[in-house]
Amino acid sequence: MQTTTLGRTGLTVSVAGLGCGGWSKLGQGQGKSIAHSVDIVRTALDSGVTFIDTAAGYGTEEIVGEAIRGRRDEVVISTKVPIYAGAFSDIDNVIDADALERGVDGCLARLGVDCIDILHLHAVLPSQYDHACTELLPRLTRLQEKGKIRFTGLTERFNDDTAHRMAPRAAADGYFDVLMIGLNFVNQTALTSVLPITSANGIGTLCMFAVRGPLARQDTAEALVRKLVATREIDPSTFDDDAPLAFLTAPGVAASFTEAAYRFCRHAPGMDVTITGTGSREHLLENVASLNMPPLPRQVLDRLGAIFGAVTSESTEV
Ligand SMILES: NC(=O)c1ccc[n+]([C@@H]2O[C@H](COP(=O)([O-])OP(=O)(O)OC[C@H]3O[C@@H](n4cnc5c(N)ncnc54)[C@H](OP(=O)(O)O)[C@@H]3O)[C@@H](O)[C@H]2O)c1
Incomplete structure (x- = not known):
């Protein structure tokens, strides 16, 4: 497994x-058993993954906690407390510092660890960023001093x-480490x-x-x-109409479509960890094997840039 340094945290990570979120949630999104999901996490650790990302909202922190029991030192744990207080859509209703601390205590309890990495x-939406800096960041600093994060x-x-x-504002301000x-x-x-900007400022x-x-x-x-x-x-003149993306799996490029997609992100200049x-x-x-492979060939990256370089509206969420 290739490793890297996560910006100014200095942490060495895979x-x-x-x-442990997204659509799959370690398989919980598809009704898989807890044991199945615990096995996914342990398989990741066994294959050299040392970075695990979960969140209070994913419902997988306890699964991670069970999977890493006895192996805490092998892994960097990333988890999250939502900045929104109520419904995801109610963007003006944000948490205060006390709610943040209660949220962190909940993460610690579900993960079964003393400290979150x-x-x-x-x-965090652009309109919520100032609140994150002025109201919540001071409490995060206190939680660092207390050894909770x-x-x-x-x-x-x-x-x-x-x-x-x-993100560019956050990267330029440099208040947050990652x-x-x-x-x-x-x-x-x-x-x-x-x-x-993250590269220039050492943000992970x-x-x-x-x-x-x-x-x-x-x-x-x-x-x-x-x-x-x-x-x-997208300008249709930039691709072959019959099979716009077939070049990604042409001989000598990538063995599968997902391999190409992961290699694109893994080698993006300045990106530390691809989840x-x-x-x-x-x-x-x-996917672990794909993420350990070399960059896509330069001409493939150029072709992807020519087709998609102007796209700004798409997250690929369904
Ligand atoms: N704002 C946030 O904080 C935020 C938002 C989104 C995501 N995240 C983090 O990022 C992580 C990854 O999220 P994501 O959006 O990239 O992924 P995701 O929502 O988990 O979706 C990945 C999809 O790709 C499929 N897939 C993965 N490998 C495949 C393969 N080799 N062949 C075919 N299909 C494959 C998965 O299906 P299978 O299950 O069948 O493999 C799944 O449907 C999350 O788990 C979470 O930790 C954070």
């Missing part, structure tokens, strides 16, 4: 991170912030608007949405290409 404020993070709400209105950013070969905007970076929704399969990804042509975000979400042991092992 380039492949296991995501990276505590993120979850799904080691480092601070923010995740963007990529579905509603596909052009990254929040940022979780949406990036995939369809929406490449983070390459120019976020990652150069985590990639979400590398393979999600339509990007898990070639046919659904090609349907997305056609949709983006219809909305005029893979899956409820399947086989997919997990395949």
Whole structure:
């Protein structure tokens, strides 16, 4: 397993991170057993993954806690407390510092650990960023002093912030140690608007949405290409109309569509850890292998840039 340094945290972590949320939630999203999901986490650890991302809202912290029991020292744990107090859609209703601390205590109890390595404020919108800095960050600093958390993070709400209105500010301000950013070969905007700033300021970076929704399969990804042509975000002259993405799995490029998608993110300049979400042991092992492979060939990256470089609206959420 290849490793990297997570920005100024100085933590050495695997380039492949296991995501315990998204659609799969370690298989809980598809009705798999708890034992199945615990096995996914342990399989990840056995294959060299040392970065695990979960959240209060995923319902998987206890599964992670069970899976890492006796192996706490092998793993960097990233978890999150939502910045919104009520419904996800009620964006003006944000938590206060006391609610944040109660949230962190809940994470610690469910994970069964004494300290969280990276505590993120979850799904922060541009309009909520100032509140995160002025009201919540001072309490996170207190929680660091108390030894409950080691480092601070923010995740963007990529579905509603596909052009990254929040993350560049956070990267430039440098108040938080780590940022979780949406990036995939369809929406490449983070390459120019976020990652150069995080790199310059030593902010650790985590990639979400590398393979999600339509990007898990070639046919659904090609349907997305056609949709983006219809909305005029893609110029149809940039691809072969019969099979717009077949070049990704041409001989000498990638063995599978998901392999190409993960390798794109893994080698994005300035991206530290690419998170893979899956409820399947086989997919997990395949994805870990993909994330340890070399970059896609330069001409393939150029072709992806030519097709998708102007897309700013898409998170690939379904
Ligand atoms: N704002 C936030 O904080 C936020 C938002 C989103 C995500 N995240 C984090 O990022 C992680 C990853 O999320 P994501 O959006 O990238 O993924 P995701 O929602 O888990 O979706 C990945 C999809 O790809 C499929 N897949 C994975 N590997 C595959 C393979 N080799 N072949 C075919 N299909 C495959 C999975 O299905 P199978 O289960 O069948 O493999 C799943 O449907 C989450 O778990 C979470 O930790 C954070």
